[in-house]
Amino acid sequence: MSTPMSWLARVSLCVALALPTISAAPAFADTRASEKTPTRTAAAATPQVSKTDLQCLSEALYFEARGEGAQGQRAVAEVILNRVDHPRFPKTVCGVVNQRGQFTYKKARIRERGAFARAQKIAQAALQGAPRNLTGGATYFHTGGVRPSWSRKFERTTRIGSHYFYRSDRRMAAN
Template identity: 35%
Template sequence: MKKIRKLMLASIFCGAFLLGGQTYAATTHTVKHGETFWNIAKRYGVPLKQLQKQNGKYTDVLFPGEKLVIPKTTISASEKDLLARLVHAEAKGEPYAGKVAVATVVLNRVDHPDFPDTIREVIYERSGGHYAFTPVQNGTINEPADREAYRAVEEAIAFRGLGNGSLYFYNPKTAKSNWLRSKQVTIIIGNHVFAK
């Protein structure tokens, strides 16, 4: 029985390997004059660090004509849309950098062991009967995002893993939580204080 199971698994893996090369070819990018890792990462919606690691690069040096393998993104279009709607609702009227920082907080939570593992789970997380983000509580998360919110999400994805580790943000004029105010401040942008 074990031999049959091993043989079946070997057949499945072999078939997946042979078919995988034809069906799931890696995306490559040919570097053009003036391009940087940063703008290539933003263009493809992948983290800068992941792009560098995928290509065995430990410096920012790129050469025109060089081919880069673009890592497969793990963030779906629907998750990007949800994140953009959160950014739009949370940071409407805030500077662009603040919008990027709001998206970065969500991505930092996804990467942190104390929070859920997906964008959707982080955004809809509940604690003590309340949602973690006001727009989920009041329904403004359902409003469509503007272009700037989508741009901020793409930039936050490219920036992923490079920031100062912000896990929270709040408006000091409206926040009532002493616990939140006790967190280490990482940066202040517009009307939002970011902390970890």
């Protein structure tokens, strides 16, 4: 057997012997973690995203935060998804975005295709489960140019770009 062939045979043998050990490694993982996190198959690793939810969230990001950087748009997406999870708001993305008196851009036209494409990418990632760690659980936001009456009632969590974010589950004490 030539030197390259014997080397290849030895590497193949090592891989064959190590493979059962490598594939068995998850059996020794912390069982508490496996109880909390369901096992995913390769096909289920990326959650399916509704086209209507993607469209609603993309439009909201475009019209509410297209002048912000990616972090500002992710923060607005986070607020919308926090609302979906909150008992006082509609249970769907389109329900939240179309809720009366919340987002005022209806009937507006998308004029900047590049900005909309960026909003779609951010919306897609958010709907697929990107971490929500920017706003401290905020369910409201506004730009610095306005000061809505509710902003004095809720706890402000952060400012990102020109937007201020608030949590509605913690009311501020009135003096």
